[in-house]
Amino acid sequence: MPQPPTPTLTQRRRTPSIALRAGGLVAALTAGALALGACGPAGGSTAAPAGPGTASATVVTTPTPAATAVAPAATPPATTAAPAPSSPATPASTPTPKPTPTLVAGPAIYRTGSTGSTVREVQARLKQLAWYSGDVTDTYGERTTASVRGFQAKRGFPVTGEVDRRTLDKLQAMTRPPTADELANRVPVVTAAAPSTAGLDARCLTGRVLCISKASRSLTWVVDGKALQRFDVRFGSENHPTREGDFTVYRKNRTWTSTLYGSSMPFSMFFSGGEAVHYSSDFAARGYAGASHGCVNVRDYAGLARLFDQVQLGDRVVVS
Template identity: 40%
Template structure:
């Protein structure tokens, strides 16, 4: 009878002890015991090499009490988890085995439940949308053309560099603009850079280059090509309707100078000589024609030149011009 009473007293005392909030820094002899008897308390629950939900639970609770980093909650029991378990065992006055028994698991769970998770390390700031890249070396398209046009308006780029292709000249102009505005000289246009370039471009008056047209271009409908300036103009009765950057023939295959007429149009001619498609082709002298060139769009003026044709670097511009030009319209080519 005395034995039964003693056991009851001990059980009651243990239950009372469990009501207090545990502290990992409390002396080991005051460690709270699991609230219920554990069958086979020394049975191994997890050890080096173990995996699964139980391991993840151990890691999470060790993280909560500040013994493990959040990026170590992996469900895999590696050396970092083992070291954290040893540290926990040492703090609780237990043998530092690095192996989690049922008893260790109950203690780790209890301490983890009693404390708030450690404060999370602030996540690295994501780049704001203003730092999103709009254009960089190698880019092409309408946005690049807009950047180039505005850089031209503020005097940082020449008009013949408005090509819709972001080459080294455009990159250098962007760096110069960034330097003038006190920004980091990356040569890459972010949304913020684009907004500034557009703003300053809009505020500047563009100096229109004087167009010196050949007298033959002043009447009727004419495509006027200046090989020296690498420019092409669509002109009606002396009024310039559109201006384009063009590439003409290389030294060994020059574009013929003179007065011609468009004698054939084709939306996507295929050259059997050079095995390449020629979108929006307008023939004017033998096999020489005005057409869009994907190579010119890709490499700009870095190549040797065309095989005699007059190349355009914008498919949309070529399509529009093709829709305007009629068979019989003049083509004037000057040196």
């Protein structure tokens, strides 16, 4: 039987081996699989594991003679110079905070035991700011000391209970000169015709009462059954109704600003939570076209200023 011709050297070089052909095919498939799986989570492996039941194949590629690179001669490693010692970093200079100046109380002008008409004036001014209650007198006693201490603490002054120049200047700047009625503990005489008590809630006819009626939209200041002042008032909206009941004035503030709405509330007299009787510029401008958030709005600024000076902490408020 004739033997097949032996391939020449040239033919052997042109015929790729089966192993090389298989290795190229597997490499191409693997590269395609990696390209499709390149959207994995950042920081994770991009190589997909073999599927279930599939054996991992080890691919051996035999480089052709032309692809065989000759390794360059080893080059001796360059001598690495030792790093120069670095100078220690200079810390950034931190500015020294300036000490907060500490207020020191000045010499007392009025203190416990002081007497005279000027003490009466101090008490009357404190009363305008609702720091002092009751009748003013010529004697600087425990009540005056407690009032001054509260006033000083509120302003960040040294709390001594004694009136020094700083305390007196601040008190005078925040108040007006007391009237003769205030200094004499008298209720101011109402020049206009006194309002009537007809139709008022029966609870309003005893003691000192801010008698507020939703039916007549009015506030009447009543002392021992006698009506002294009367005001038009406005109430809360349907969503924020003014509470009804028998309350007392527990806080007064001549220049209060609402912490919820940012609106000015001069001559505030609080009687139930955040609800107060106070002057409303909106009520003065728009009348009953608007409403409050529960407070009792008054639009007579001057009249309410007089009422504010008469009302004391603990006076009753009847809303019906």
